[in-house]
Amino acid sequence: METTRALMPRAREDELVVEELPDETLVYDLKRHKARCLNRTAALVWRHCDGQTTVPELAALLGEQLATPTDEAVVWMALDRLGRAHLLSEPVTLPADRARYSRREVLRTLRRVAGISLLLPVIESIVAPRAAAQASCISATACTAGSPPCISLPICGQPGQCCVQLGSKCRVRTC
Amino acid sequence: MEKIDRLGWAAGIAFVSYGLRIGIRASSPQILDRLQELLPPNAKPTRGPRVECMYSLIVRGTKVGSNVRRFNILYGDAVPLVRTKDTDRVLEALEMDLQLYVAERARRRVFVHAGVVGWRGSAIVIPGRTMSGKTTLVRALVRAGATYYSDEYAVLDERGRVHPYPKPMSIRENGGGRPRKILPEAFGGTTGVRPLPVGLVVATSYREGARWRPRRLSPGRAVMELLAHTVSARRDPERAFATLRSATGEATVIKGARGEAEEIAEVLLGRLTEQAGQGS
Numbered sequence: 001m002e003t004t005r006a007l008m009p010r011a012r013e014d015e016l017v018v019e020e021l022p023d024e025t026l027v028y029d030l031k032r033h034k035a036r037c038l039n040r041t042a043a044l045v046w047r048h049c050d051g052q053t054t055v056p057e058l059a060a061l062l063g064e065q066l067a068t069p070t071d072e073a074v075v076w077m078a079l080d081r082l083g084r085a086h087l088l089s090e091p092v093t094l095p096a097d098r099a100r101y102s103r104r105e106v107l108r109t110l111r112r113v114a115g116i117s118l119l120l121p122v123i124e125s126i127v128a129p130r131a132a133a134q135a136s137c138i139s140a141t142a143c144t145a146g147s148p149p150c151i152s153l154p155i156c157g158q159p160g161q162c163c164v165q166l167g168s169k170c171r172v173r174t175c
Numbered sequence: 176m177e178k179i180d181r182l183g184w185a186a187g188i189a190f191v192s193y194g195l196r197i198g199i200r201a202s203s204p205q206i207l208d209r210l211q212e213l214l215p216p217n218a219k220p221t222r223g224p225r226v227e228c229m230y231s232l233i234v235r236g237t238k239v240g241s242n243v244r245r246f247n248i249l250y251g252d253a254v255p256l257v258r259t260k261d262t263d264r265v266l267e268a269l270e271m272d273l274q275l276y277v278a279e280r281a282r283r284r285v286f287v288h289a290g291v292v293g294w295r296g297s298a299i300v301i302p303g304r305t306m307s308g309k310t311t312l313v314r315a316l317v318r319a320g321a322t323y324y325s326d327e328y329a330v331l332d333e334r335g336r337v338h339p340y341p342k343p344m345s346i347r348e349n350g351g352g353r354p355r356k357i358l359p360e361a362f363g364g365t366t367g368v369r370p371l372p373v374g375l376v377v378a379t380s381y382r383e384g385a386r387w388r389p390r391r392l393s394p395g396r397a398v399m400e401l402l403a404h405t406v407s408a409r410r411d412p413e414r415a416f417a418t419l420r421s422a423t424g425e426a427t428v429i430k431g432a433r434g435e436a437e438e439i440a441e442v443l444l445g446r447l448t449e450q451a452g453q454g455s
Contacts, residue, residue, distance in 0.1 A: 019416040024395030026420075028412040035402050035412070037395040126399055128408040131279040137305045142267065146259040147246065153271065154305055 009079055010051035010089040029086060033128040036085055041066070042121035045078035046087060055079070066119060078121035085123050138163060146170045179231055179253050189226055192218040193330075194282030197273070198226035202244070203234040213270040215277050216341050228252060228276055230269060235260060251276075278328055278406040284338070285331045285418040288404040291324035291340070292316045293367045294444055295451050297374025298337045300329045300422075302404040308381035308436065310344055315436035317364035319444055324367045328406075335421030336370035373422045375447050376401065378430040379439075387439055389431030394420075397428035 017028040025043035027036045038046060041062065048061055055075050063070035079092045137156035143163035150170035155161040162175035186207050187200035192215045199210055231250040247265040249256045249272075257268040278286035290301040290309035299316065303309045310326040317323045325340035332338065343356035359366055378400045379389070392400060398419045402408050405415045427450060433439045 017413045017416060019398075019420060021394050021398075021420070024393060026395055026398055026416055028416060030412070033409050035399060035408075037393075037399050039393075039395075124396065124399060126403050128412065129403060129405070130409060131275060131406050138267070138271075142261070142264050145261050145264060146257055146268075149255045149257060156306060 007092065008051050008054055009049040009082075009092055011046050011049040011082075012087050012089045016087075027087065028128070032086065035126050035128055036087070037124045039122040041074065041119055042078050042081060042123050045075055045121060046082055049079075049082070049088065051089075068119065070119065074119055074121065081121055081123045085125065087123075140172050143170050143172055179250055182231075182233075184231070185237070189221050189223065190214060190218040191221045192277050192281075193284055195228070195277055195280055196221060196223060196226045197228050197230070197276070199230045199232065199269070199273075201232040201234060202237040206232065206234050209266060210269075213266060213273065215274060216339070227280075230273065232265065232269065235262065274327075275406070279410055280407070281330075283332065285415055286406045287329040287331065287401050287419075288327070288406065289329040289401075290326045291329045291337055292321035293324055293371050294321045294374070294447050296371065297447060297451065298324065298329075298371040299375045299377060299443060299447060300337060300373055300401075300426075301377050301379065302329070302401055303378070303380060304404070308379075308433075310346060311381070312377075312379070312433070312436045312439065314344060314346075314359075314362075315440035316443065317359045318362060318437075319440045321364075321440075321444060322367040323359035323364050324371075329422075331418050331422050332370065333418060333421065335418060335424060336372055337422070338370045339367045341366045373426040374450060375443065376423060376426050376428040377443060378428070379433045381434070381436070382432040383434070385432040385434045387431060387433055387442060389429035392428040392430055394423060397423040397426070400428065400430065 015030040017030065019026040023040045025038040025046065027038065044062055044065055045058055048058055055072055058075045059070050059072045062075060076094060080094055082088050083092045137154040140155050140158065143150065143155060148165045148168060148170060150163050150165045153163050154175065155163060155172050158172065160175055161172050163170055164173045166173070184200040185202055186204035187198060188207060188210060189196065189198040201207060229252055233244050233248040235244055235247045237244060246258045246260055247262055248258045249265050249269055251272055256272060257265055259265050287302055289303065290313035292299050292313055301309050301312055313326045323341065324337065325342065326344045327342055328340045330338040330340045343358050346355045346357060376397060398416065401419045401423065402415060405419065408415050
């Protein structure tokens with residue numbers, strides 16, 4: 001059985017569009033239509049998840065590239081976030097005491113390191129919008145005045161409400 | 176051949192818009208006059224026999240086949256889109272669907288749902304959903320002396336420059352209802368004609384009483400902010416990423432809630448002036 005220390009995570013490669021920026025990496029997941037922005041730490045860990053590098057080695061690499069000592073906790077935190085973002089080829093099993101890898105715990109552990117918050121791996125995500133979601137709105141009156149098929153557009157002045165087909169009529173309902 | 180193709184059509188037009196060939200046919204020639212104002216900016220007539228998308232409009236009261244139609248019915252290719260007795264409503268639906276079709280599929284352009292103005296050789300791009308206050312802010316900026324580019328889409332090329340999309344502004348009174356369309360010239364503004372680099376991206380929405388304290392976004396977050404409003408994000412994410420990266424490369428991207436548009440307009444123009452001065 002592979003121990004957590006011997007774990008060699010591998011980055012997912014299939015169905016991803018990747019755009020590298022100087023200090024961040026953008027990833028578009030074609031399967032889930034989600035876009036992610038990895039900060040420098042998360043991007044570095046992800047980039048070195050080659051299936052041949054252990055967690056201690058990742059920590060050492062990270063420390064080298066960020067020019068500051070880096071605890072394995074930061075790497076585990078990154079792997080946790082990368083796994084939840086579906087950016088690893090297989091889910092990672094965190095060490096038993098996984099509470100250690102919450103942001104608060106990592107900060108507490110590393111509070112002596114100046115600028116630690118900049119080291120924390122961050123992955124921001126958005127769901128890519130559907131084209132129709134970018135359309136202008138229609139008035140509620142115009143929606144209900146029509147007959148099916150109803151164009152599914154947002155209702156002006158009513159956030160979260162759209163024109164939808166209900167039976168043989170067009171009605172205003174939650175999008 | 177679809178059933179709809181056999182109905183017999185009285186009139187039609189074909190045009191090219193952003194590299195797409197589109198046709199509109201109607202059961203009544205009288206409706207053609209109203210179609211011209213619905214077309215995307217810079218649409219050019221074409222005589223070619225083939226189109227990539229055909230809109231078919233059955234006008235209420237016209238005889239189609241053996242029947243006189245009681246409803247206006249709009250089809251996009253052979254797919255029914257809307258059926259209504261209200262002629263204005265069906266034309267509104269045609270305009271919206273056409274605009275969205277072009278925005279999603281345009282060749283060599285990426286459309287971001289945004290307001291845009293020009294100022295001192297750079298563009299201010301204001302991404303945002305419908306009813307987020309884009310048009311209000313665009314109008315305030317134009318009144319303050321900026322050049323109008325669009326209140327609907329930022330049209331970006333591969334170099335990240337933004338092109339004019341000069342449809343009349345849609346002004347909705349009292350938060351809803353059918354919008355009024357007005358040109359910036361109606362209140363002393365001018366419309367841009369040449370592409371501009373993006374100088375400032377302002378991700379904002381109106382909140383009563385809000386103090387303007389925006390935060391600056393990192394380059395990655397800047398791209399994400401625009402991607403959230405990019406029409407072709409799902410269809411062509413690779414091109415979207417590359418284009419948005421080019422667009423934000425030299426731009427300052429800020430995000431925050433705003434109060435009254437007139438106050439913010441002066442602040443934004445001042446900020447862009449300052450940026451331009453530092454860059455020169």
